[in-house]
Amino acid sequence: xxxxxxxxxxxxxxxxxxxxxxxxxxxxxxxxxxxxxxxxxxxxxxxxxxxxxxxxxxxxxxxxxxxxxxxxxxxxxxxxxxxxxxxxxxxxxxxxxxxxxxxxxxxxxxxx
Amino acid sequence: xxxxxxxxxxxxxxxxxxxxxxxxxxxxxxxxxxxxxxxxxxxxxxxxxxxxxxxxxxxxxxxxxxxxxxxxxxxxxxxxxxxxxxxxxxxxxxxxxxxxxxxxxxxxxxxxxxxxxx
Numbered sequence: 273x274x275x276x277x278x279x280x281x282x283x284x285x286x287x288x289x290x291x292x293x294x295x296x297x298x299x300x301x302x303x304x305x306x307x308x309x310x311x312x313x314x315x316x317x318x319x320x321x322x323x324x325x326x327x328x329x330x331x332x333x334x335x336x337x338x339x340x341x342x343x344x345x346x347x348x349x350x351x352x353x354x355x356x357x358x359x360x361x362x363x364x365x366x367x368x369x370x371x372x373x374x375x376x377x378x379x380x381x382x383x384x
Numbered sequence: 385x386x387x388x389x390x391x392x393x394x395x396x397x398x399x400x401x402x403x404x405x406x407x408x409x410x411x412x413x414x415x416x417x418x419x420x421x422x423x424x425x426x427x428x429x430x431x432x433x434x435x436x437x438x439x440x441x442x443x444x445x446x447x448x449x450x451x452x453x454x455x456x457x458x459x460x461x462x463x464x465x466x467x468x469x470x471x472x473x474x475x476x477x478x479x480x481x482x483x484x485x486x487x488x489x490x491x492x493x494x495x496x497x498x499x500x501x502x
Contacts, residue, residue: 313496318492370418371430372430
């Protein structure tokens with residue numbers, strides 16, 4: 273059974289700092305991995321999707337990497353801003369069913 | 385494009401009543417929609433996969449008679465929580481796949497519905 277873990281559970285950093293969020297999964301036979309952002313009481317916004325054959329994806333200040341063999345993904349946020357404060361979730365898709373298995377998330381606070 | 389809406393955004397009901405939550409894809413057709421539940425400070429757990437024109441597929445441990453799902457059209461799926469109890473209080477989120485869009489791998493998520501059962 274696939275398990276997805278995210279560390280740290282919470283992170284508080286000063287504005288401008290570069291930071292890394294971690295996601296690990298127990299079964300490396302994934303189809304793809306996706307990073308989401310969730311603001312309090314809101315739905316999810318997709319940030320980056322990495323196919324199993326890819327190593328990384330970039331969008332603006334965000335860079336996500338994937339090491340399938342070791343069961344790890346990282347989300348790198350450059351020059352963090354207070355507007356980046358949110359919960360970041362990673363999710364893996366195992367097969368063609370499109371079902372996603374989510375990690376428990378990292379709550380990020382970027383202090384002005 | 386690819387917007388998913390949910391209605392209501394929040395609902396409070398008495399124990400024993402039934403509550404219906406709607407999930408709509410506003411600008412695309414979605415033959416498959418997903419229903420998730422999220423408890424406070426926990427992650428999303430998939431409850432069921434909703435297929436247009438056929439019965440929903442429920443995840444292990446989810447009572448299909450308690451959580452009724454209807455996917456009657458290509459743009460609407462509904463989740464009815466029957467005989468709701470306080471332990472059903474949660475944040476319910478739906479998602480949908482845009483089969484005709486460029487990014488068919490992507491699920492688009494609704495804003496969620498906060499259910500509080502008194």
